[in-house]
Amino acid sequence: MTDSTPTPLPASVADLTLEEKASLTSGASFWYTKPVDRAGIPPIMVTDGPHGLRKQREGGDHLGLGDSVPATCFPPAVGLGSSWDTELVTRVGEALGVETAIENVGVLLGPGINIKRSPLCGRNFEYLSEDPLVSGVLGAALVRGIQSKGVGTSLKHFAANNQENDRMRSSSDVDERPLREIYLRGFQRVVEDAQPWTVMCSYNRINGVYASEDPWLLTQVLREEWGFEGLVVSDWGAVNERVPSIAAGMDLEMPSSGGRTDAEIVAAVKDGSLDEGVVDVAAGRVLDLVRKTQATAGTIAGPLDVDAHHALAREAAGRAIVLLKNEGGILPLDRTASVAVIGAFAENPRYQGAGSSMISPTRLDKALDEIAAYAGAENTAYAQGFTISPRDTADAAELRAAAVELAAAQDVAVVFLGLPAAAESEGYDREHIDLPSEQLTLLDAVLEVNPRTVVVLSNGSVVALPFADRVPAIVEGWLLGQAGGGATADVLFGEVNPSGKLTETIPLRLADTPAYLSFGALDGHVRYGEGLFVGYRWYDARELEVAYPFGHGLSYTTFAYGDATASVGADGDVEVRVTITNTGAVAGREVVQVYTSLPSSDVQRPVRELKAFASVALEAGESREVVMAVRRQDLAYWNVRAQAWTVEGGDYVVDVAASSRDLRARATVSVEGDAQTTPLSRESSLAEVIAHPVAGPIVQQALAQMGGGLLDGASSVMPEGVDMMQMMGSFPIGRVGMIAGDGFPPEAIDQLLAAANAPQH
Known part of the structure; x- marks a missing residue:
């Protein structure tokens, strides 16, 4: 009889050989970490999220081509973020944690909190906002919810991963202030508030250095400044060179390298180019993750309450919907009115984006069926209106004519418009923000015969709305997950009062967007030329008109x-x-x-x-x-x-x-401001020195004794009114001798700087 009790994990990495420690720092397969059988260290499974569990049945592929077990498809981040509700987001996180635990998965790979720098990013549907506070607060709520069920999260994609094209090589070239204040701030909030078990480093380079090889990013900022206690895992295939990456603080390479990079680590230790202590630290972090997952394994048993989680998905989807416009009180719809439901999305919902986050839903609501449940089958009529599948060869003119005839015969027309699945996906970016022309032509034709028209949108990132001034009601439906059809009907008929608000600005046109001239890699570099002015910050600074501003969303009350x-x-x-x-x-x-x-x-x-x-x-x-x-x-x-x-x-x-x-x-x-912390140097400007509490009075007194008013223009030949301080304020103090002569010799400047930089008591 064999004892099935697992061997206790070793107290430290000291029980392991160099080869065993190195082996722990890369995957065994696509979704599993490596075991060390001799030491009783089991493998753990990690798998994709972030808005549902994507556990593949066999084998594995990062982009989700393989079959996955059914799981609740909650609204992707583009929708969930529009709720602005930490309590709701936490409950969704708890449900995700339960489903992850039931399937014996140790880490759910999410949430994604990268900033929506441009509406063209093909993966915007997986991200929460153009604003780091929204991303950080809601990201932390998701992490707390998921990890409360004893499974880990992986905060991603760290960092400055704001496009898909050439994402595995391009360099995000960002100045320090926007990097810190916009692109890292949300990550900092989640790490400090919620301590995710893992952080996933991104594919791209940041200012020329691969994220997976950047000690400033992975060690100095993430660990030393923010206090991150967990493990850094690579995005799948994000490791450029393994030895520099482990030295930088990148602990676990995924997926498997077939042992190649493990051998590189061992060889580097043996030839002295890598300290074995670095391997000890990385292996120790992997062991810590294994301990966490083992401590809670089996504490949540199935079966999954499919109905309860579907109900939560419907609640979350209803709260994600943003009512952009509602003139004349056309919404909520009268339940006795006849409704023309137009548009292929009503029957074939677009509820999630393409790529590694594709969930196999436990069920799928259709808006057409749910509208009929409210209005009655006898008062609900449907026309496809347009095609969304390349395989659909129906004649566009015939589809449009049938839809127009239907719209003319009903009290109100609800037209479902949106982006086809191929328009938004992991791996590539969008080329424009326009809806398909076929859909816009259809809407124009419907409006001609029935001005009581409601537009419902299905899209993973913002789209241009050239019809906004002609349609009385617009419902931004985003991608709403498996229960989005029911949630849409709930909002249309007033069972749910819409409360979602935009977490990204809807521009009038692509040319108005902050990154319009600098989105996409050129010669391997993406210049973040808009600096701090991302999203609403840009539109406000430029005083640009927008279709709908950040934070906008209407209600059926006031x-x-x-x-x-x-x-x-x-x-x-x-x-x-x-x-x-x-x-x-x-x-x-x-x-x-x-x-x-x-x-x-x-x-x-x-x-x-x-x-x-x-x-x-x-x-x-x-x-x-x-x-x-x-x-x-x-x-x-x-x-x-x-x-x-x-x-x-x-x-x-x-x-x-x-x-x-x-x-x-x-x-x-x-x-009250922080105390002066900036040290002065020879490169400090005259204005900065004068503003300094110690150096300022000394310099002003010296200048006053020289020339009887060198900076106030009293002895100057300059025209009246010219501000000499303003003129000379940017002059480096180290070069002031050029204008002050013997009054400011180099040794006097050095003494001045030493006094200014000395500790003040």
Whole structure:
């Protein structure tokens, strides 16, 4: 009789040989880590997410061509993010954790929180927002939910992975401030708030260095600055050179290399080019992950409650829908009205994107069936209207004519438009943001015979809406997962009051977008030329009109905002209070947003930036005080000279808003700045030196003694009114002798800098 009790894992890597330790740092197969049978170390399974469990039955392939076990397909991030609701997102995460645990999978590969730099990114449907705060807060909620069930997550794709074309080689060339403030900030929030078990490094290079080989990214920033305690795993095939990557802090290479890179690690240790301690650390992190998964294995047993999880998917999908426009109260639909349902997506739903995140759903709702359940089969008529499959050879004119005839005969037309599956996928980017011309032609024809037309969109990233001024109602349905058809009907008929809001701006045209001139690799490099001005930050700074702004979303009720107050608490955070009232006739939910700005700032800043938000449910007529906290660290900018986060002191304007351009209440709060941390050098400007509390008075006194007003123009031949300080302010202090002569010899400058940089008591 054989004892089936697993051998306890070793207390440390000291029990393992060099070869065994190296073997732990790469996969055994596509989805499994390597075991070490001698030491009782089992393999663990990791598998794709992020909006459902994609556990393949046999073999494996990263892009999801193989068959997968059925699992609940929740709304992808493009939809779920539009809920702005951490409680809902956490519950979805918990459900994902349960399904992952039932299938004995140790780590679900997600969430993805990369910034939507451009609507052209083919994988935007897997990402939450154009804003790092939304991405970080909701990403942390997902991680907490999933990991509460004893399975791990893999925060991805770290970092600056904002396009698909040439993603395995191209370099994302980003200046320090936008890299820190936009592209890394969401990752930092999730790591510090939720400690994902793993972080997945991306394929691309960052400023010329592969993410998998970057010690600054994987060790200095991720571990030393943010305190990450888990394991770094590569994206599948993201390792360029294994020895430099393990030295940089990339612990686990996936998938299997057939032992080749394990041998490279062993050889590097033996020839002295790699410290064995580096291998010990990486192997130890793999062992820690195995321990975590083993500690909870088998604690959640099946079978899966398919009905309950489908109901949650429907709730989440309903909360993801964004009502963009509703003129004349055409929505919600009258349940006694006759409805013409037009568009192939009503019968063949587009509910997720293509690639490694494709889920095999447990069931799939169709909007056509769900609309008929509300309106009655006798009041529901359907016309395909257009084709979405290349294999569909139906005549476009005939389909359009049939749809128009149907629309003319019904009280209201609900037209389902969207992007075909081939338009959005992992691995390649979109070329434009336009809906297919065939669909736009159909909509024009329907509007001619029935102005009571509602458009329902199915898309994984924003699309241009040239019809926005001619259609009375537009419902942004995103990709809603397996229950999206039912959720869409719930919203159309008022069973669910829409509360979703945009987490990405809908532009009028592609040429208006921030990365329009710099999206896509040129000679292997992608220049992030828009800097800090991503998404709404760009449109506000340029004062550009948009189709619908970031944060926008309507309801079947209305909300009034009271006066706002803002105060600094003992912990340095800013507490914002505002009373919200549901002034309509039905219960609803409002996403309250807080934006801040600093008009007196000495550094370049966006017009305003999102710093807090809350999702608030209110009954008709109900009022509630909403309290939101703006973290002090979220007010900080990345000080390049000091190489540190710095809170600039001053009077901050706090806008409480229904969208980034619908500002409802304003308060001002005085925030004390951080102490001067930037050391002075010979390259520091004269203005910076004069602003320094120690060096400034010394320099001003010296200059006053030289020439009787060198900087105020009193002895100058310059025209009246010319500001000499402004003219000379950018002059490096190390070269001031050129204008000050013997009054500022090099040794005096060095003494001045030493005094300024000395510790102050």
